[in-house]
Amino acid sequence: MLQTAVGPVPEVTSTLSWRDLWGHFLARWGVGRMHFTVDPGIYALGRPGQDSPVLVTANYKMSFDRLRASLPGKNAWILVLDTKGINVWCAAGKGTFGTRNLVHSIESMRLKELVSHRLIILPQLGAPGVAAHLVSKSTGFKVIYGPIKAEDLPAFLDGHFHATPEMRKKTFTTWERAVLIPVEFVTALKWTLIVAPVFFLLGGMGGPEGFWATAMDSGLFAVYALFTALAAGVIFTPLFLPWLPGRAFTLKGMCMGILCAGCLALYRGWRIEGWPDSLEILGWFFLVPALAGYFAMNFTGASTYTSLSGVRKEMKWAVPAEIGAGITGLVLWLGSRLLA
Amino acid sequence: MANLIYLKDVVTLSLDEGKCTGCGMCLVVCPQEVLVRQNGKVWIGNRDACMECGACMRNCPFGAITVEAGVGCAAAVINTALGREGSCRCILERDEEKTGERLPLAGPGPGACY
Numbered sequence: 001m002l003q004t005a006v007g008p009v010p011e012v013t014s015t016l017s018w019r020d021l022w023g024h025f026l027a028r029w030g031v032g033r034m035h036f037t038v039d040p041g042i043y044a045l046g047r048p049g050q051d052s053p054v055l056v057t058a059n060y061k062m063s064f065d066r067l068r069a070s071l072p073g074k075n076a077w078i079l080v081l082d083t084k085g086i087n088v089w090c091a092a093g094k095g096t097f098g099t100r101n102l103v104h105s106i107e108s109m110r111l112k113e114l115v116s117h118r119l120i121i122l123p124q125l126g127a128p129g130v131a132a133h134l135v136s137k138s139t140g141f142k143v144i145y146g147p148i149k150a151e152d153l154p155a156f157l158d159g160h161f162h163a164t165p166e167m168r169k170k171t172f173t174t175w176e177r178a179v180l181i182p183v184e185f186v187t188a189l190k191w192t193l194i195v196a197p198v199f200f201l202l203g204g205m206g207g208p209e210g211f212w213a214t215a216m217d218s219g220l221f222a223v224y225a226l227f228t229a230l231a232a233g234v235i236f237t238p239l240f241l242p243w244l245p246g247r248a249f250t251l252k253g254m255c256m257g258i259l260c261a262g263c264l265a266l267y268r269g270w271r272i273e274g275w276p277d278s279l280e281i282l283g284w285f286f287l288v289p290a291l292a293g294y295f296a297m298n299f300t301g302a303s304t305y306t307s308l309s310g311v312r313k314e315m316k317w318a319v320p321a322e323i324g325a326g327i328t329g330l331v332l333w334l335g336s337r338l339l340a
Numbered sequence: 341m342a343n344l345i346y347l348k349d350v351v352t353l354s355l356d357e358g359k360c361t362g363c364g365m366c367l368v369v370c371p372q373e374v375l376v377r378q379n380g381k382v383w384i385g386n387r388d389a390c391m392e393c394g395a396c397m398r399n400c401p402f403g404a405i406t407v408e409a410g411v412g413c414a415a416a417v418i419n420t421a422l423g424r425e426g427s428c429r430c431i432l433e434r435d436e437e438k439t440g441e442r443l444p445l446a447g448p449g450p451g452a453c454y
């Protein structure tokens with residue numbers, strides 16, 4: 001605890017422990033994510049004084065950790081707003097990382113007594129929730145929007161609060177897309193694990209070789225196909241997003257789905273004899289793109305460049321297309337089982 | 341890498357040039373370089389890149405910018421349509437501060453709903 005004019009303030013360092021990093025890893029996989037928080041309030045990073053900058057962040061622990069980890073050797077105050085454990089950008093959209101909350105925190109933490117200057121630095125992605133001019137009107141603190149990425153903060157602080165155009169632009173690089181995959185995967189996996197056994201058992205219907213032998217063939221293939229659709233939608237589509245055709249995410253996902261269905265057909269190739277087998281494969285050429293398209297459509301929420309108007313427009317055709325392709329595929333596949 | 345651009349000609353962003361003073365606050369907060377300033381005048385230079393996050397509208401001291409702000413998230417649209425709620429879910433809801441402006445419960449960006 002650091003003794004200050006406003007009482008003791010908890011001290012933090014810019015070093016992340018293995019435990020912190022393990023927490024980040026788990027959060028990326030969606031484990032304990034809603035409880036991955038720090039207490040809202042003011043923190044002392046290094047040995048801050050009256051002249052030290054005040055940096056504002058959300059009480060999602062990953063946001064807080066990334067902020068402090070980006071500032072080795074710096075002295076700063078960190079003001080953590082109560083965003084219910086949601087990261088800055090999302091909380092700004094929700095309004096919890098917002099004007100009212102910020103004004104309230106500045107007052108309740110007695111920031112005016114803690115520092116002699118009247119500047120607070122917010123992450124740029126907090127701007128959807130905060131009206132800078134209203135904050136300064138009601139608190140006297142001028143809001144300065146810092147860079148998007150915490151990594152750019154040292155340069156920003158050393159450069160008299162100047163952010164380069166690159167610091168102000170949200171990117172969506174392959175790595176930035178890749179780190180989103182685990183949580184998308186886990187969410188989609190839950191559904192796949194419920195549906196896959198049903199397909200396995202239905203796959204045992206028909207055929208001359210008895211239930212289990214058929215299930216081990218068509219049923220197991222159905223399970224492979226479902227996991228292929230999952231991978232196409234939540235792994236390959238995000239990874240290859242910029243290179244997939246079209247702008248709509250559903251279209252990108254469906255293209256990846258068709259590609260993956262093609263791979264499935266090649267894998268199955270040696271066994272295609274007669275109508276039932278052809279229908280079965282044809283069914284997957286509808287089902288895999290339908291599922292991949294749906295998963296890809298849901299990736300709009302995790303992406304950094306989609307608009308609500310655009311998503312609404314996409315969904316107008318995408319949802320009927322996904323349902324239509326899904327039902328067509330299901331009918332073809334079930335038909336193949338009945339014919340077999 | 342080149343800019344990723346979502347659907348064309350859908351964005352609801354508009355700028356009232358009469359109210360704009362060219363202060364440039366919108367340029368600072370926009371994460372997509374949608375707005376451009378030339379000779380002290382701001383204009384919408386890259387409309388299709390706008391993700392309707394609403395940062396420019398909220399931070400314009402002169403009320404010169406309007407946009408139907410919201411989160412570009414299909415799950416939020418579905419959850420709202422189905423009437424689902426929950427702290428961990430994206431939904432679209434009316435903002436209390438400004439009527440008529442739509443704000444998401446969990447906003448745009450990576451990890452939107454988490």
